[in-house]
Amino acid sequence: MATTVIEKPKVDRSELSFIPDLVYFEPGALEYPKGKRIMAWVEKEGIPFRMTTSHNRITNLPGDSELEQYRIAKRTLVVGVRKTLKFDQSKPSAEYAIPIATGCMGHCHYCYLQTTLGSKPYIRVYVNIDEILKAAQGYIDEREPEITRFEAACTSDPVGLEPITGSLRELIEYMGEQPLGRLRFVTKFHHVDSLLDAKHNGHTRIRFSVNAKYVIKHFEPATSRFEQRIEAAAKVAKAGYPMGFIIAPIIWHDGWEEGYAELLESLAKALPEEAKNGDLTFELIQHRFTKTAKNVIEKRYPKTKLEMNIEKRKYKWGRWGQGKYVYPDEQAYALRMFISERIFEHFPNAKIEYFT
Numbered sequence: 177m178a179t180t181v182i183e184k185p186k187v188d189r190s191e192l193s194f195i196p197d198l199v200y201f202e203p204g205a206l207e208y209p210k211g212k213r214i215m216a217w218v219e220k221e222g223i224p225f226r227m228t229t230s231h232n233r234i235t236n237l238p239g240d241s242e243l244e245q246y247r248i249a250k251r252t253l254v255v256g257v258r259k260t261l262k263f264d265q266s267k268p269s270a271e272y273a274i275p276i277a278t279g280c281m282g283h284c285h286y287c288y289l290q291t292t293l294g295s296k297p298y299i300r301v302y303v304n305i306d307e308i309l310k311a312a313q314g315y316i317d318e319r320e321p322e323i324t325r326f327e328a329a330c331t332s333d334p335v336g337l338e339p340i341t342g343s344l345r346e347l348i349e350y351m352g353e354q355p356l357g358r359l360r361f362v363t364k365f366h367h368v369d370s371l372l373d374a375k376h377n378g379h380t381r382i383r384f385s386v387n388a389k390y391v392i393k394h395f396e397p398a399t400s401r402f403e404q405r406i407e408a409a410a411k412v413a414k415a416g417y418p419m420g421f422i423i424a425p426i427i428w429h430d431g432w433e434e435g436y437a438e439l440l441e442s443l444a445k446a447l448p449e450e451a452k453n454g455d456l457t458f459e460l461i462q463h464r465f466t467k468t469a470k471n472v473i474e475k476r477y478p479k480t481k482l483e484m485n486i487e488k489r490k491y492k493w494g495r496w497g498q499g500k501y502v503y504p505d506e507q508a509y510a511l512r513m514f515i516s517e518r519i520f521e522h523f524p525n526a527k528i529e530y531f532t
């Protein structure tokens with residue numbers, strides 16, 4: 177007699193919001209309401225946690241090899257207090273980077289956090305949002321009467337962490353009340369529901385990072401699916417947020433024309449009219465890498481199909497430190513022209529902020 181095997185239904189992790197495997201707390205973080213709230217959530221979920229003296233020094237992560245430790249770090253949350261309240265610049269998309277989190281649970285092979293975070297790929301969230309906002313206010317006052325834009329996704333993907341921290345909502349509502357303050361962030365995650373009724377006053381621009389199917393499939397594991405991102409984009413458009421798309425990294429691959437044409441066509445089909453005809457921006461960033469990044473990526477994602485052949489690239493000198501490898505001018509031009517034309521075909525009122 178044949179035995180019936182009852183298979184457990186497969187859980188599609190991309191439907192769920194991020195639940196870390198391990199959490200570290202700085203003792204000081206528990207003095208803030210947000211720290212206490214996260215601790216209560218960790219206990220309720222039964223997630224193992226440890227204490228740490230500093231969110232910058234997590235030295236006892238489990239894992240036998242460097243690679244295993246890296247994978248575990250990407251599922252480890254560290255809850256701390258942000259001490260450096262001097263903001264970095266964030267050109268060209270904003271004036272300053274507002275630090276509410278560092279690190280990301282996504283596994284995008286090309287992600288520049290691979291090199292900028294070095295040996296600290298774990299995810300840090302900061303609980304002292306009031307102090308961070310006070311520092312932001314200082315920057316706004318300094319630039320008066322100019323508008324000051326803050327980018328909240330320079331070192332992380334804060335939307336993926338929003339169900340845990342609620343920090344973006346606080347930033348959005350704060351900037352909503354600032355005549356001269358604006359917020360921007362970009363995401364590959366779809367967890368926007370708690371932001372939809374925030375009082376944004378049109379002062380926050382939410383951008384979704386999208387790409388050709390080939391790029392999402394091969395290089396963006398552990399992020400939300402394309403359809404989920406678009407559904408989230410439609411929701412934020414209906415909630416009246418200014419919005420936009422970042423197509424990055426634009427990657428030259430077999431069939432790239434079809435891939436990017438299909439991307440723009442599906443965006444046009446999926447977006448509600450108010451988003452299509454409204455104040456929509458596009459930012460275009462071609463794939464680039466440094467020699468250091470190439471080495472790290474090859475170690476962490478040894479089977480990656482990401483093309484990083486220096487011979488096929490153009491070297492672009494960096495203003496600070498080492499330069500980057502971008503596409504040769506002819507290829508970069510072809511990508512730029514083709515994608516820009518498709519954008520204007522489907523979204524005649526859109527603004528392309530830059531191609532870099």
Ligand code: SF4
Binds near residue numbers: 331
């Ligand atoms: S989602 Fe963004 S921040 Fe996270 S790994 Fe991917 S590119 Fe990096």
